[in-house]
Structures are given as structure tokens and as C-alpha cells.
Amino acid sequence: MGFHCIACNSDKSINHTMQDAKVGDLISIACCQNCGLVQLKDVPNEMDLFEFYKSKYRVEYRKQDRPSPKHVYRAGAQAISRLKKIAPFIKENTKLLDIGSGGGEFTYLASRMGADAFGIDPSSGYLEFGKNHYSINVEPKQISQLEGTQLYQIVTMFHVLEHLPNPLKVIRKVHQILKVGGLFVIEVPNLESKATSPFNHFFKAHICYFTSLSLIGLLKDNFSVEYVENEDVIFLVCEKTNVKKFKKPSQYNPSAVSLANSRLKYKNLKEYILNGGLFKIFKKIPGTIKERYFSYGKEPKMILESFLRREDLANDNQA
Numbered sequence: 001m002g003f004h005c006i007a008c009n010s011d012k013s014i015n016h017t018m019q020d021a022k023v024g025d026l027i028s029i030a031c032c033q034n035c036g037l038v039q040l041k042d043v044p045n046e047m048d049l050f051e052f053y054k055s056k057y058r059v060e061y062r063k064q065d066r067p068s069p070k071h072v073y074r075a076g077a078q079a080i081s082r083l084k085k086i087a088p089f090i091k092e093n094t095k096l097l098d099i100g101s102g103g104g105e106f107t108y109l110a111s112r113m114g115a116d117a118f119g120i121d122p123s124s125g126y127l128e129f130g131k132n133h134y135s136i137n138v139e140p141k142q143i144s145q146l147e148g149t150q151l152y153q154i155v156t157m158f159h160v161l162e163h164l165p166n167p168l169k170v171i172r173k174v175h176q177i178l179k180v181g182g183l184f185v186i187e188v189p190n191l192e193s194k195a196t197s198p199f200n201h202f203f204k205a206h207i208c209y210f211t212s213l214s215l216i217g218l219l220k221d222n223f224s225v226e227y228v229e230n231e232d233v234i235f236l237v238c239e240k241t242n243v244k245k246f247k248k249p250s251q252y253n254p255s256a257v258s259l260a261n262s263r264l265k266y267k268n269l270k271e272y273i274l275n276g277g278l279f280k281i282f283k284k285i286p287g288t289i290k291e292r293y294f295s296y297g298k299e300p301k302m303i304l305e306s307f308l309r310r311e312d313l314a315n316d317n318q319a
């Protein structure tokens, strides 16, 4: 099958063979020579993917269909650190949508900070878990099933965009449901990171591999990019500017192509070790002990509440 970029439709690519970090299969990765988006060469269709995420994904990749206390702790810690970054924008009853809400930790914590938070996720086990333990507003939905226009002040997508076969269609949908001046908050793995393991980066489940430049290239015509953290992961906040109709991205930045080509060439074990990769194993040990200590035998809700107490972030008008 010939190559067609899932973002810009160009047929020019440089291809690489990588190994899937979880199951070990060889996968073909294509780097688009027009927009710089790195992607799986053969993209599965949307329906097959939805079915995969509904049942198999969490079991195959996470080895379980609902989060353990340790995972609640870990996801809660991530959710709190993301919420701290956008805390100034969360006011009482701010309408927030979390796409890919997983076990519901972020949705719950955002609502405890005062937001009117809603989550969607394809994984039924995780959704039920969140509903039962935190009484949050979550639904099993695909992004394409979201209706209406200008409904939300904040839309968040943490580690979702890299799983989707049509990132531009998703960005267009978010643009539709966001209010003018609303924020789109994205976090994705970072192909630019030199300190993340080359053996833990390529997955069959990841369709796109972003650099800061290729991600900005997809957003810049319809959003103004306000904040980018370019570290182990890319954390980006952009604002829906007052554009009436969604514009197809026009000019791509040639540096996005050269950056992606060079990252695919140099992302290897030597670079990882030279950038302190081995020390990361040691750094993980105290974290693991802390996870056990704060999560062992505790109710999921209590685990999340303890994050709010430590950070003093709860808006108790809501409780």
C-alpha cells in the first residue's frame, strides 16, 4: 500500500522499521517529508480501533481492565501535576471535557477543584470504575460522537492524540466544541526527548509520534499556541482564537521535517545513556516505595483526596 500522510495527504515519506516496545513485533514507521508527522505506515481503520480500545487495549497493554490502587496513585499524581498547570483557568463551574478520561482520576480532581467536568473514554471497565468510585460524569463515547458547538471552556487530551488515526479530524472536532477563547490542553509522548528509552517509544497502539514542531504545525492555523513544555513529554496549551471556520493547515514548517528525520536517526540507546537514561532506574525506586505507601489498602477516592489536601487545591464550595 502506498503512503498517504494522515495529516497532509502527501505521498512522500522516509520509512523506518522499529520494534514494538510491548509485544516485540516489527512495525513500519513513516516520516512525512511534507509536514514532518511521524506515523505508522499502515494505519488501522477507525472502527477496528474503537473495538480494540473498548476491550482489549487495557488488558493487552496494561494487563488489567480496571486500575489497581497503585495505578490510581500514579494516575492521580499525574492528574494533579497537570491540573496545577491549568489551575488559574479553572473557576467555579468551568465547563471542562476530558477526552480519554481512563480511570476518571483527572475528571474527579478537576470537579473537586470546582470545574463542571465531563469525561469520555472507550474503555468500559475503566469508565465503570470511575463512575462507581467517584460518582463522576463520564460516558463511553468516541470523539466523533461529540455533538454541539462552543460548549466547553477547557478540553483536555492526555496521551490520546498519538493513538488516533486522524489527528486533524479530532483537532477540528475540539475546535467545534470549544468556546471562543477556550483552551485545548494536550499531552503526548515526545519524539524529541533524548532521555526517554528508545525501547519504550514505539508501539503498535501509537499511530502518531509528535515533535513540538509537527504538533504545532497541526494546530497553528486554528489555535494560538500559548504554552509548550518540550521535555520527556510535550505539554501544550492553545487557545481557540476567533476563527469562524476551521481552516485546513496551509504552510508546513520545513524544520518540522528535518527535526523528525534527525530524531528517527538518532533516537537510540547510546543517546539515551548519554542523557542520563540509566539513572532514571534509580530515581524510580523511591517513587515506587512512595506509591506503595500511599496506595496500599486505601480506597481510590481517599488516594485522590490526599493529593488535594497536600496541594490545597480543593474547592469545598462544591463538596
Ligand SMILES: [Zn+2]
Pocket (backbone or CB within 6 Å): 005, 006, 007, 008, 009, 010, 032, 033, 034, 035, 036, 037
Ligand atoms: Zn504530512
